[in-house]
Amino acid sequence: MKCVRCRARAEVQLRAHNAAYCRPCFLFVFRRQVERAIDSERMFTQGERLLVAVSGGKDSLALWDVLADLGYDTTGLYVGLGIGVYSDVSHAKVVAFAERRGLPVRVVTLEDEGGGLAVPTVAGLTRRVPCSACGTMKRHWFDTAAVEGGFDVLVTGHNLDDEAARLLGNVLRWQSDHLARQRPVLPATHPRFVRKVKPLFLTSEYETAVYAFMCGIDYIVEECPNAAGATQLLYKDLLNRLEAASPGSKLAFVKEFQRTGQPAFAAAPRESPNDCERCGMPAYGTLCAYCRLVEEVGRKAAARAGAPA
Ligand code: AMP
Ligand code: FES
Numbered sequence: 001m002k003c004v005r006c007r008a009r010a011e012v013q014l015r016a017h018n019a020a021y022c023r024p025c026f027l028f029v030f031r032r033q034v035e036r037a038i039d040s041e042r043m044f045t046q047g048e049r050l051l052v053a054v055s056g057g058k059d060s061l062a063l064w065d066v067l068a069d070l071g072y073d074t075t076g077l078y079v080g081l082g083i084g085v086y087s088d089v090s091h092a093k094v095v096a097f098a099e100r101r102g103l104p105v106r107v108v109t110l111e112d113e114g115g116g117l118a119v120p121t122v123a124g125l126t127r128r129v130p131c132s133a134c135g136t137m138k139r140h141w142f143d144t145a146a147v148e149g150g151f152d153v154l155v156t157g158h159n160l161d162d163e164a165a166r167l168l169g170n171v172l173r174w175q176s177d178h179l180a181r182q183r184p185v186l187p188a189t190h191p192r193f194v195r196k197v198k199p200l201f202l203t204s205e206y207e208t209a210v211y212a213f214m215c216g217i218d219y220i221v222e223e224c225p226n227a228a229g230a231t232q233l234l235y236k237d238l239l240n241r242l243e244a245a246s247p248g249s250k251l252a253f254v255k256e257f258q259r260t261g262q263p264a265f266a267a268a269p270r271e272s273p274n275d276c277e278r279c280g281m282p283a284y285g286t287l288c289a290y291c292r293l294v295e296e297v298g299r300k301a302a303a304r305a306g307a308p309a
C-alpha cells in the first residue's frame with residue numbers, strides 16, 4: 001500500500017477517507033484536518049486565550065499538542081474527579097505532558113472544591129449513574145475555570161466517535177433540545193459562559209490514537225472504570241460495526257447532521273434560561289443543574305448522618 005500524497009510506503013490506512021499515508025504525510029494531514037475544522041467553523045483565532053480541557057486521554061492530549069504546534073495561546077485544564085487510581089494516573093499523564101511541552105496547566109480537584117464532592121461520593125449519595133453526575137460536575141468546573149481565568153474559549157477533545165455516539169443517542173430519543181445544541185461551536189450565550197469548541201469533531205478516535213502513538217504522547221490507555229456498560233459505549237460499538245461494513249458512515253452521519261439537521265432543530269423557539277440563584281450560571285428553574293446536584297448531596301448526606309446506625 002502506498003501513501004496517496006507521496007507514494008512512499010503507507011503506514012496508516014483510513015478507509016473512511018479512502019486513503020493511506022506514510023508517517024510524515026499522516027502527521028501533516030492530521031494537523032491540517034484540525035486546522036480546517038478550526039477555520040471553517042470559526043472556532044477561534046490567534047491571539048485568543050484558549051483553555052484546553054485535558055483528561056489525560058489520547059484525544060485531548062493530541063489536540064493540545066496540535067494547538068500548541070500551531071502557535072495558539074493554550075492553557076490546560078485538568079479536573080480531578082476522585083475516581084481512585086484512574087484519576088491519579090490521568091492527572092500524572094497531564095502534568096507530565098505539560099512539563100514536557102513547557103505548557104501551563106490548571107488543576108481543579110473536586111474533593112477540594114465544595115467539601116468532598118468526588119464523583120463516587122456524589123453518585124453513591126444520589127444513586128445516579130456516575131457518568132451523569134460526572135458530566136454535570138465537569139461542565140460546571142469547565143465553565144467556572146474558563147470564566148474565572150478570563151479565557152476566550154473552552155476547547156474539548158470530543159472526537160468523531162464521541163459526536164456520532166451522542167448524535168445516535170439524541171436521535172433515538174428525538175431529544176430536540178439536545179440536537180439543537182449539538183454543534184462543534186457553542187457561542188457564549190451567557191455572561192458566565194465562554195465559547196465552547198470541539199476541533200476534533202470530524203477526526204476519528206483511531207486517527208487520534210495513531211497521531212498520539214506517532215508523536216510519542218504518553219496517555220492513559222484505560223477507560224474510566226465507570227464507563228463499563230455505559231450506553232455511550234454500546235452506541236460506539238454499534239457505529240463501529242456499521243463503519244466496518246460501510247466506511248465513512250460515521251463521518252457522513254455527523255457532517256450531514258451539522259449541515260442539514262442541526263440548523264432545523266436550532267430554528268425551533270426555545271425557552272431562555274434564568275440565572276441560578278446560587279452561582280449565577282444559566283438555570284432552567286431557580287438552581288442550575290450543578291447547584292441542584294450539590295443541594296441533593298447535602299440533603300442526602302445529612303439524612304444519612306442523622307439516620308440511626
Ligand atoms: P469524555 O467526556 O470523557 O468523553 O471527554 C470528552 C472531553 O472532555 C475530553 O476530550 C476532554 O477535553 C474533556 N475532559 C474529560 N474529562 C476531563 C477531565 N477530568 N479534566 C479535564 N477535561 C476533561
Ligand atoms: Fe466521569 Fe468516568 S470520567 S464517570
Ligand code: ZN
Binds near residue numbers: 276278279281291
Ligand atoms: Zn448554580
